[in-house]
Amino acid sequence: MYEFVDLNKPAKNNQNNLKTIxxxxxxxxxxxxxxxxxxxxxxxxxxxxxxxxxGTDGSWLDGSYYPARPIIVELLVNFRADNxxxxxxKLNSEIGTSLVSLVFTDDLNWKWHAVLNEVLQEKxxxxxxIIELGFLCPDPYKYETKTRSTGKGVVNPRLMYLxxxxxxxxxxxxxxxxxxxxxxxxxxxxxLKDNFVKGDRITFDYxxxxxxxxxxxxxxxxxxxxxxxxxxxxxxxxxxxxxxxxSDITITYRxxxx
Numbered sequence: 001m002y003e004f005v006d007l008n009k010p011a012k013n014n015q016n017n018l019k020t021i022x023x024x025x026x027x028x029x030x031x032x033x034x035x036x037x038x039x040x041x042x043x044x045x046x047x048x049x050x051x052x053x054x055g056t057d058g059s060w061l062d063g064s065y066y067p068a069r070p071i072i073v074e075l076l077v078n079f080r081a082d083n084x085x086x087x088x089x090k091l092n093s094e095i096g097t098s099l100v101s102l103v104f105t106d107d108l109n110w111k112w113h114a115v116l117n118e119v120l121q122e123k124x125x126x127x128x129x130i131i132e133l134g135f136l137c138p139d140p141y142k143y144e145t146k147t148r149s150t151g152k153g154v155v156n157p158r159l160m161y162l163x164x165x166x167x168x169x170x171x172x173x174x175x176x177x178x179x180x181x182x183x184x185x186x187x188x189x190x191x192l193k194d195n196f197v198k199g200d201r202i203t204f205d206y207x208x209x210x211x212x213x214x215x216x217x218x219x220x221x222x223x224x225x226x227x228x229x230x231x232x233x234x235x236x237x238x239x240x241x242x243x244x245x246x247s248d249i250t251i252t253y254r255x256x257x258x
Contacts (some may be wrong), residue, residue, distance in 0.1 A: 159236035173246025191224035
């Protein structure tokens with residue numbers, strides 16, 4: 001006998017290799033629950049804004065961008081597990097109200113930055129309940145769980161999407177009053193003005209928007225007002241150059257993908 005499945009109902013994924021990890025905590029293993037299905041990680045359509053042409057066919061394309069990405073995680077909760085109410089309290093605490101790292105075990109090399117946006121709870125029976133956690137990713141891209149690095153010269157051509165640094169480490173090559181990091185391809189610059197000597201090491205830390213000299217203090221006030229520090233970015237094939245001559249640079253980043 002054939003069993004017909006409603007086309008509007010997502011398929012249940014009963015494979016044991018699909019588990020949900022939030023901020024490093026494997027929900028399936030920690031709370032004796034099972035991830036049944038995850039939707040929202042596939043193709044995403046851009047939002048296009050248009051202005052109608054007057055007196056002729058079509059419209060002008062004003063802009064196009066990717067919207068926030070919803071990801072729905074369907075979980076089976078076993079009511080035979082001990083202290084299930086405590087489990088819900090722990091989930092509320094651990095997921096919280098801020099952005100979390102969302103990883104799935106069928107795609108361990110990538111993570112999403114997401115916030116819990118909705119919880120749907122189906123009717124409980126004697127033994128179990130299916131719940132849906134609706135996450136929203138304000139940034140629709142996923143990011144590698146491991147970092148990569150690049151230096152001066154041509155960026156790896158396989159880097160498809162525009163990428164921002166997590167950390168830049170600059171080693172001064174000779175005495176100078178200005179140090180500069182330039183993306184020759186898109187024209188962006190980071191410029192610091194101070195007294196530098198050979199061997200000075202400068203860190204640009206994007207996790208807390210700080211610029212510091214190793215063994216010294218903050219250099220944030222030495223940043224040229226026209227610098228592109230916050231917006232500095234690069235993609236595959238871009239060329240990064242530094243000055244003064246002989247200086248070296250290491251840019252740490254995470255590759256991203258839609």
